[in-house]
Amino acid sequence: MGYIEPHAHMVSRTTDDYKAMAMAGCEIICEPAFWAGFDRSSPQGFYDYFRQLTEYEPARSAKFGIDHYCWLCINPKEAEDPGFAREVMAMIPDFLTAPTVLGIGEIGLNKNTKNELAIFEEHVALAQKYDLPILIHTPHLEDKLKGTKLIIDSLKNAGVDRGRVIIDHVEEHTAGLVLDEGFWAGMTLYPESKCTPARAIDMLETFGMENVWMNSACDWGISDPLAVPKCLQEMKRRQHNKATIEKVSYANPMAFLGQSKNFRPVES
Numbered sequence: 001m002g003y004i005e006p007h008a009h010m011v012s013r014t015t016d017d018y019k020a021m022a023m024a025g026c027e028i029i030c031e032p033a034f035w036a037g038f039d040r041s042s043p044q045g046f047y048d049y050f051r052q053l054t055e056y057e058p059a060r061s062a063k064f065g066i067d068h069y070c071w072l073c074i075n076p077k078e079a080e081d082p083g084f085a086r087e088v089m090a091m092i093p094d095f096l097t098a099p100t101v102l103g104i105g106e107i108g109l110n111k112n113t114k115n116e117l118a119i120f121e122e123h124v125a126l127a128q129k130y131d132l133p134i135l136i137h138t139p140h141l142e143d144k145l146k147g148t149k150l151i152i153d154s155l156k157n158a159g160v161d162r163g164r165v166i167i168d169h170v171e172e173h174t175a176g177l178v179l180d181e182g183f184w185a186g187m188t189l190y191p192e193s194k195c196t197p198a199r200a201i202d203m204l205e206t207f208g209m210e211n212v213w214m215n216s217a218c219d220w221g222i223s224d225p226l227a228v229p230k231c232l233q234e235m236k237r238r239q240h241n242k243a244t245i246e247k248v249s250y251a252n253p254m255a256f257l258g259q260s261k262n263f264r265p266v267e268s
Ligand SMILES: [Zn+2]
Pocket: 007, 009, 032, 034, 106, 217
């Protein structure tokens, strides 16, 4: 059975990872723009990164029969310097004409600062201007609940179409908040921090299977590009039926991503 990996930072992964994902049934990968593991020394560094996301990575992915899409933004970690961030954001409209750009993301908050929030709001305005969906990163650990609430308040003030916004990295204490307000929720499966497959499935059983997806968010850190298929195996072991597994791993991401005009999956 095929699955979609809706959040993976493939620029930091090897071709072996692509191969393993293809063998596990991955048909589509979506790659949000994020921190590279180090701060770029100039806004121009993002020009190269956006080219990597829109040109090179789709070509690399295609060699393994996987469609590759991306999201563009300056990540919250490097958005702490608003002048720098605005120079990067000024480049985004030129890249929106690339055929595989889905929307604006992953924007959000890192340390919940004023500067981060200001740049977050400017990204939301950019998405509204170009009628694009939004993918949101929420902060980790002790900053998560406060950050999620700030993000939700800001989105409500902006009057966004909530069904076209996914708030990622939800945990037990934020999933209900996000879903009750009408946003989509993403669950990130991490071997160390964030949630394990068991916790993710507990959440699905608690909050339901509507408007949720699962991802590995694999990047340059300790992470597992096969986290999604491993979680699907665990769902099977816990007696979830095929239709439910297919909904979470395929139909749900298809429904959310299908709201982007550039998402054109080949019918399998
Ligand atoms: Zn990410």
